[in-house]
Amino acid sequence: MHRHPWRAGALAAGVFLALSSAAQAIPVQYDLTFETSGQSLWDTGTAVTLDKTQFLGAAWQDKSVGLDLITGSDDTTLPNPAWLTYQAALGTCTTLGNSTSDCINGRQGQAPVPKLGKRPSIRSCGRFAVGCKIAQAGDYTRRAAYDVAMAACRATGVSRSTCENGRSLVIPLPALGEAPPSTLDVNTKTGVAVNGSTDGRVGLELGLTMDSGSVDAVVSYQASLDIPDTAGLDKATPINFNPASVLAGTNSLNTTFSNVALSVDAIMELTGAVTAEGCVIAAGCAVAGGPFDIAERASVLTFNEDGTGGVELLGHEPSFYGLPDTLDGFPFSVDIAGLAEITLHQSRPDASGGLDATSQTLKATGQDDFLDLILDVDNIVATAAGVPGLFGEAFDVGPGSVFYDIINVAMGPTIDLQQDFELDPTLFVHFAFDQEVMVDGLLVSELISPWDELPDILFQADVTNVTPTFFLEASLLNQTLLDFDMEFFIDLLQIGFDFPLVGEHAFGIGNVLAQGVDLFDSPALFANLFPLGGWQLEVGDSFQINFLSGSSGPASTDTRSESNAVPEPGVVVLLLLGLAGVMVARRRRAAPVLSA
Structure with missing residues (x-):
């Protein structure tokens, strides 16, 4: 079945050609191999870098807790x-x-x-x-x-x-x-009531800067067409070459991962309030407490930010902890005063793969260890801020006292870098005609089209030489993930008090992660679909459409490689719904491009 509306007008003549000349058609098969190397992992070109920030943690809103142990009434x-x-x-x-x-x-x-x-x-x-x-x-x-x-x-x-x-x-x-x-x-109220509420966000912010890395790929096609026997055929009959192509032969996709600069910061953003009311019979009630608003950030780890492989731990050079200032191989492990256990790996998630016969695309996957952390986050932040009691307070209310601890956070992420690639190629051809031909009612001397979507061509001259130049358009999908196992504990807003006749009590919100807080799970650090360039041209020998003595195939189906840019006709006419240029993705068919 023909795929384009503009072929319908020539369908009747095409049926005649198919029936009368199929037996005499000259089958031609090209074995084509395209290669590219040194392309960036992140976008089109060879020098594109990646600079990303990713938050790993938890956020919550309107979490509250309270305890009312006041008896009696005001009157x-x-x-x-x-x-x-x-x-x-x-x-x-x-x-x-x-x-x-x-x-x-x-x-x-x-x-x-x-x-x-x-x-x-x-x-x-x-x-x-x-x-x-x-x-x-x-x-x-x-x-x-x-x-x-x-x-x-x-x-x-x-x-x-x-x-x-x-x-x-x-x-x-x-x-x-x-x-x-x-x-x-008489006011007979006696006892104590305490209430606390909080909104917040706590976790780690990872900053990653990566250079271009490299993508190397080989794509091979078997491309075929049928050259009809045109001897004695009416030139008014449109010709369709019945093009077909299949990925075959050597197909490979390989990547080399980038050099990485890393920063890890602990983030604490907490707002809320703790209030208390204490009452003694006949003596009345007293109210105390108030709001808190904390927005702190503390450096946990930086690596290679200056491009020389340097490391900082909790904001200090390694020598501050009695360690060498430069890394002596990977993995690099350190335990810092019970605040942090850090293991940094030289992550190289290089990917290697090839043809997926089902999807007719090239796929490759790579994964490698990146970072292991065990962190006492609240103490790290409080130490960096120079305020040991940053996340807690005590105050008197009447004859009693109240104390609270806003948060206690422990995180133990084990993070891997994972990269998944999918290369989706489309084979194109540029036909150069030494005599003008007609396509869709236009006289042209050049035609650019996806190989499998070649339109019907109405040849005008008795003899026309056709020179094919093959090239590749391909889109590369890069999905870079942080694949991690996370041990994450948040003990939120623990409150205690000591009050006459009531005694000592303690209560709190507890582990906020058990209450539906959004914890990011294997977030996509980067995802981009972009044209992968750097492919060479493959130029074939001419073949001839001859209405006098019969058409002939090319002298050889071997092609020669050229590194010139993809050919562009001087005067471009767009067909089919006004599509501009050639389309990259296989799933979207490209319109032919014609040149007068």
């Missing part, structure tokens, strides 16, 4: 103990004979004052009344004694009247005052 009505005490005191006071008013308002005490009475009088006597005179002398004595007693009495601060009339003893009585309320509204 509880209770009997007033003071009112009960007051009523008992009032009852005792009145039982002792005191009035209710005196008990409530109180009473001052008074010392007793003896009654002196009125001041003694002095009788009057005649001049010669001896007896009277003697009695008068007694009056003066009594008056003098009275005046002394009165003066003494007044000296105590009492009035003359009180001294004259006397006063009884009065016992003092303290005032009870007005009765307090019979009930009280």
Whole structure:
């Protein structure tokens, strides 16, 4: 079945040609081999490098935890103990004979004052009344004694009247005052409540810079066509060469991996808050705590960043740890103070492969050890920041205390570099005609087309020489992966407290990875489909379409190699849906390109 609409107009004539001349057709087979070498692994050309950054770790949002051990309420009505005490005191006071008013308002005490009475009088006597005179002398004595007693009495601060009339003893009585309320509204809350929440991202950031490396490939085709016997054939009959091709012979795909510069940074990005409320009955509640916001990065490892193979460990030259500054062979292993165990391999995932008969593409795969790490990530970051308590805090709340540890992270990735390649070639031909021919209603002297998609050609001259030049268009798919086994533990937001009547408690979110956190698994570090260049041309001998004496095949089916660029016609006419140029991928058919 013909594949292009523009062939339909010539289908009837083509059927006649196929039936009448198939027996006399001249079969021609070309054994073609194309080679390329030294091409970049990453993109078209020979000097393309790769610079990529990849995060390996976990991220989470809105993770929270809380514990509420507060009992009671803000407003509880209770009997007033003071009112009960007051009523008992009032009852005792009145039982002792005191009035209710005196008990409530109180009473001052008074010392007793003896009654002196009125001041003694002095009788009057005649001049010669001896007896009277003697009695008068007694009056003066009594008056003098009275005046002394009165003066003494007044000296105590009492009035003359009180001294004259006397006063009884009065016992003092303290005032009870007005009765307090019979009930009280009391805050009975007691205990402690603690809440914590966090968002964050934690893990490793790998930075990789790789030079071009190299891709070498050999692609071999068996390409065939049928040259019809045209003797006596009407030139108005379009000719189809029935082209066919198959990958056969030597087909290989080999890559040489790049030199690598590596950096590994520990990443800690954490936000959230820890708050606590502590309450003591009748004394009320106190609130403490607050937010945290941490964004830290710490260098774990750098290798070959200066291009000389140098290494830095946790931000220091190896000599800082008593090690040589240059690597003495691979693998390079080091254990740093319990913070990190690092093994760096000289990773060379060179790939080698060949033809996949099912897909009719060339495939190659390579994999090699790259990096083994065991890291105490939070301590590495805290040490680099110079803040040992960076990820925790303690604070008082009321009579108790609260402490928390935001995160504890251990990572143990074992990382391999893996490369998967697939080369998808398409065989093209450039036909040069020494006489103009017609294709799709256009007169042309050149034709570029995928070999298997050659269109019907209407030859105009009695004799036309056709010179084929074969070339290859190929796309290379490079998928570079970080293939790793990951031991990864995150103990998130551990909170503890010590509070009277409640005691000591500890709780937390725990291992966040068990709660649906996205952990990247074998991420694609790089994936690119690009044209692979560097192929040579294969030029064949001319063959002849002759409507007078019969067509003839080429003198030889051997081709000669040329390193010139793919031929481009001077005036390009695009056929079929306006497709521009030649198509790279086999799955998308290319349109022929014609030149007048």
